Amino acid sequence: MSKNTTFKNLAPCVKGYIMPSVLTPILIIFEVLLEVFIPLLMAAIVDGGLYGEEDFMLKQFFSAELIANKPRFILTVGMIMVCAALFSLMFGVIAGRTAAIASMGFGSNLRKKLFYKVQDFSFANVDKYSTPSLVTRLTTDVSNVQNTYQMLIRGFVRSPIMMIFAAVMALKINVQLSLIFIFAIPVLGFALFVMISLGRKRFSVMLTKYDKLNASVQEDLVAVREVKTYVREDYEKEKFDAAAEDLKKAQFRAEKVFVWSNPIQLLVMWTCTIILLFMGGNRVIFQENLGTGELVSLLTYSTQIVNSLAMMSFIFAAWSRSRASFGRINEVLCETPDIVGGESDAKVENGSIEFKNVSFAYRNAERTLNDINLKINSGETVGIVAGTGEGKSTLVQLIPRFYDCTEGEVLVGGRNVKDYSLYELRESVSMVMQKNVLFSGSIYENLKWGDPDATNEEIERACKLSCAHDFIMSFPKGYETDLGQGGVNVSGGQKQRLCIARALLKNPKILILDDSTSAVDTATDAKIRKALREYLPGTTKIIISQRISSVYDCDKIVVMDKGEISAVGNHQELMRSSEIYREVCESQAKEG
């Protein structure tokens, strides 16, 4: 997370936008040069043309006879000024364009890089950050960094150039008086430093309160049914109001610090003006080694120097505020995906599965699986029964390597799963989960996830197997029905059946149904299982269920308890040997 890696990770994102990134500062240099040139022209018009003074800015560039002819002189200088303004405008507009292209391109590259990176994350990687946090990093944080990038390529040339120019001019006029800036700079710098460091602490307090407030909104939105059912609107309001008041106080405390930024800038600028006028006036009146015009010019330069200093500090402050975003992005980029596919191009030969002394623990948690030994032959149908959260989902997630086991090994088709490429392994394993996800798009598009080349007939066949065909046809648009984000347009049971169809289309060697018919009624559930048995005889099927009815006819039933395998056998055997199994059965047997 050091700065070095931040730079190393972010720098490649400039690729493709190097030209505009380089061009922007160059164009801005020209724009700034014209910008400082124009006031000189203004001074020339006023002093030389209107006041008719002996000595004025840029006098050396004009011929004596032109200066003598006032109207012509003013017209000429005016024309030069219009030209300068037009050029400055041109440079400014082009720089605005290139800056936009460069920074938005940079942001786009960065977002892409992050998205690709996150795609490679294993579940363990994702768990570490949590999904919402990753989304924020890809959106808000990228926007922050992108804006900062623009500020850097635009501002970090402008201010120093302006300052250098102004400083050179000031030094040319009077070295001693110019020394005042050497004092002004640290004063301003120190004030800003105090402000930023004080502000940063308070800002982070504010951000915590802000997160809290947002969390309270989020919670309220998610649980809106509960809130309404229990008539807790007022209670929620009170909670929110308190959080909002809290945030208000923290915000005031934090922003209060930055209220000083404008006045301090003015204070330094004006103090410089007064000191310059005081010391300069002294020189003009008594020592006579300084011209009045020169003194006035010095004032202009002092304003420019302080302004550009303030702008630099503004950029610095913004940069320091976006440092958090830089850090958060870099953290993601530095993360190493902890599941990487194997090197060999071995193919999954068959659907046999073997767990050898497998143990597993989620990050910093207790073991959820303990010394699991289990052999499943290719083509077998295996049921897994256990209480809630007792490791059965974890166990099957080790098969397509959603997680890697902490100890022991998992074999598929006789080979360690780590040997296969992730693509090959996952292509052979299909998994349907209880909380399954459909994506926005039509039913067709969603089913084609299973097989992009599937024909309509194949899709229909899969849907018939999963008992989804009938309800799909009942929709006015049939297979073209749009599912909306997260599949909101279908009910829970329908969603599960679509997910099974999608999994079937993959034509997998291993099919895992993780409580994936929980929202489907029992009759349909039975129909689906019957279809699977008849039409997919060669596929190894693992069925996790809370219903004994879903697993009782499996070739093998695994009973899990507290992360361990407590018994394995068929229904009859288990009824005799496993007390847990018997208990589960009895609890459901009453039903019939």
Next chain:
Amino acid sequence: MRGPQGAIAAKMGDQKSKNPLKTFIRLLSYYKECRWQLIIALIFILIYSAGVLAASFLLKPLVEVLKQTGITPDEKYAKYIALLIAMAAIYALSFVANYTLNRLMLGCSVKILCKLRIEMFNHMQSLPLSYFDKHPHGELMSYYTNDIDAIREMLHRSITQLIISVVSFVGIIIFMLVLSPSLFLIVLVMGVAVYFIAKIIGIRSSKNYALQQKALSKVNGYIEEMMAGQNIVKAFNHEEQVREKFDEMNEDLQTAATRANIYTNVMGPIMNNLSHIFYAITTTVGVIAAMNGAVLIAFLQYIRQFAERISQISEQYNFILMALAGAERVFELIDEAPEVDDGTVTLVRAKYAADGSILETEENTEKWAWKNVTPLGVEYIPLKGDVRFFNVNFSYVPDKQVLNDISLYAKEGQKIAFVGSTGAGKTTITNLINRFYDVEEGVITYDGIDIKKIKKSDLRRSLGMVLQETHLFSGTVMDNIRYGRLDATDEECVAAAKIANADYFISHLPEGYNTQLIADGSNLSQGQRQLISIARAAVSDPPVLILDEATSSIDTRTEKLIEKGMDGLMEGRTVFVIAHRLSTVRNSNAIMVLEGGRIIERGDHEDLLRQKGKYYSLYTGMTELT
């Protein structure tokens, strides 16, 4: 939750600012909150603006003193120092004024932001459930984050700057008019030109800005969707396709963002240089028209000031634009029609008088009654929990009937079950009982009163609900149980947890009832969350209970363990049960089999088995399998 997509798409299509000026004025009206602060701040703004102008014009006499001939250096010096002191004094005053006004304006803006947030949230609480079903959470969340952030930027930075600029503007214009009405014509031309350029750029930039927001929300939505469905992406080896689609959207965003950004970036240089051009033109015109030199010089000073203000405003332009777009959305939410609650029948604590009549009381008698105030007098009806449906029809979207001619009754203490495939309308029935949605045709009565006449909050207070998807709140386990009834004591909460059979696992949590739940109770298993929600319903102690797939996430063994608790919870209450598992509904007084929004079979378990219909086939399917 049906069909919200169309609504969103329609909304996105016309996301550009409809009436920025109106929105702006409405936003400004919030300053009413702190009008005294604002007035004082305005005074300081006047002082500051006047001070800055005065100081810059003191420069002229200062220089003139230096150039003055015919007096001794000492006299000159004395005069010079006197002016300098005056200048320093003005600067000091302006400095104080600047700090004070910034501080005051900050106070205002922080207050306004807080008020906006509270107003938005409070109003959101009053919106009907259909609103939440139609708007994705992400979209609603963005009101509180993106939009409020944009408004914050504007209130913190732009408003003060804008007021200062406008005040100085007015001052400068007056000075210019006094100085030379004819030269002012040039300024007028300049003003018109600035206005039109700003308008042209403004229209384009706000159009592109809207496009950018649209592309951004698309990308955000896609990222969210893909992150949420990451297991599927991996399981189906779909990384490549996902990346391709992302690239496409990302490029769209880049194009739109670049365009929007270009327009805001060119605003500054154009405005700045335009003023330079006008400076040159004014000088030339002034000289050609042989104007008084002193007047012209003074006038040029004003033009410079004028131009500076314009470029200051144009710097704020982007912030203002974004803020107005945000404010518009915020106001849209605030203006959303709230849930109508025109019920007049209320729920009151009751006490039975000696003659059996009901009296209203403040005491906690644990008895309740409906209070119906009619022109004929006050009528008290004891709260029993008798719910009836009379020919109820309902649909979420116009021509898609969800419930068809539903009539049923649940007498006090009865247990009514709904069985049917997903989408048959089971949950809709419960949505109608608690008036999350209102019936289209027909009537639902509660203790003989049309529920439309009952105050919604009181109606819901008389109903308990345990839903399939349980949501918990941050806070302790105890807090979450107490959510059911805020004045419940710790003992009552523990007792409720015991009823739900949650006491055992709660006591085994690291800190028992004081265990802090995080992020919707993600440190608990789904089953445990469900148990807490059952305890929550138990503590609220309602006469009518709705269990919508309440035990579906609990394995049958645990379910068996809590069966007793559930029985205890259901005792003496009218219960509506929705379940897939027939075991949960077997001992109901009546079971309704729903299909396609109609009740196709009804009766108790034995009746339905005798009917040999749908229920029978479901049930026998079950027997055969077990």
